[in-house]
Amino acid sequence: MNDPFTTHLDGNALAGPLADVFSVDPTTAWRRCPSCHLPSSLGQLHVYGPGPGLTGRCPGCADIALRAVSQPGHLWLQLGTGGGAFRFHLPTSAP
Amino acid sequence: MSGSGFSPGFRGRTHAFEGRLPPGQYPTESFPVLSAGPTPHLSTDDWTFTVTDETGGSRSWTWDEMMALPQQEPTVDIHCVTRWSKFDTRWRGVSLDVLLDGVDTAADYVVAESYDGYTTNLPLQDVTDGKAWLAHSFDGFALSPEHGGPARLLIPHLYFWKSAKWVKGLRLTLDNEPGFWESAGYHDYGDPWREQRTWSD
Numbered sequence: 019m020n021d022p023f024t025t026h027l028d029g030n031a032l033a034g035p036l037a038d039v040f041s042v043d044p045t046t047a048w049r050r051c052p053s054c055h056l057p058s059s060l061g062q063l064h065v066y067g068p069g070p071g072l073t074g075r076c077p078g079c080a081d082i083a084l085r086a087v088s089q090p091g092h093l094w095l096q097l098g099t100g101g102g103a104f105r106f107h108l109p110t111s112a113p
Numbered sequence: 114m115s116g117s118g119f120s121p122g123f124r125g126r127t128h129a130f131e132g133r134l135p136p137g138q139y140p141t142e143s144f145p146v147l148s149a150g151p152t153p154h155l156s157t158d159d160w161t162f163t164v165t166d167e168t169g170g171s172r173s174w175t176w177d178e179m180m181a182l183p184q185q186e187p188t189v190d191i192h193c194v195t196r197w198s199k200f201d202t203r204w205r206g207v208s209l210d211v212l213l214d215g216v217d218t219a220a221d222y223v224v225a226e227s228y229d230g231y232t233t234n235l236p237l238q239d240v241t242d243g244k245a246w247l248a249h250s251f252d253g254f255a256l257s258p259e260h261g262g263p264a265r266l267l268i269p270h271l272y273f274w275k276s277a278k279w280v281k282g283l284r285l286t287l288d289n290e291p292g293f294w295e296s297a298g299y300h301d302y303g304d305p306w307r308e309q310r311t312w313s314d
Contacts, residue, residue, distance in 0.1 A: 026151075069195035089310075096296070
């Protein structure tokens, strides 16, 4: 994908927002894509954003792996496509 | 701030846009690109636009058929939920009134569906009566892929995530079905003048 206008970020862009709700480093978490069967870590995902949210996609076929939306006081996290998003309440000390 | 340090030109411009900037927004001259995935590069030869009603009945237009419909050239202000607003953007396209004309439906909502899998939900009354377009040109040129070409929705009275890029059709629905961002924390309606950004606004 050589597109100068929508250059994706790598999966480590997810590390900051997800650190608020994971107790272990999520970037090394392993996933096998249900569409193309390519294995990858979360840190290897192609991430689009940052606005309106971060969309993490399989580096092989661009299938959606997760969406993360940061809002004041909250993180919304949706894994896959059809499972609905969880809204996590963040500590008030979070920026 | 007294404004005495500004040139008359700057002040004049500010006055011209007074009352046109929704709360929490800043004006921009550029046209930022926001995408949730790789940009699809679609040929107009393969392009169709389909309106599907709640019973499954549908009508489709090829590119040439769509271009043969009555065209309008709206000049509108647009507002992105990421806080930029852009004034006096010039578009060319087909009013959704034309594409929805004669559809017999009891639906109160539509879901806009795009070639890349993106979806967004809207009340039917917000895409009729001259408020929404299927736009294929921007500023006198064919709409580029990164801005949603060959054709995108243009619904300027709502935050711009509602103006789906690479749109392939409208699906009329009886219920309000949250779309791609609406299901992940963004507002179902998205009125920039009421700052309806997040689910709880």
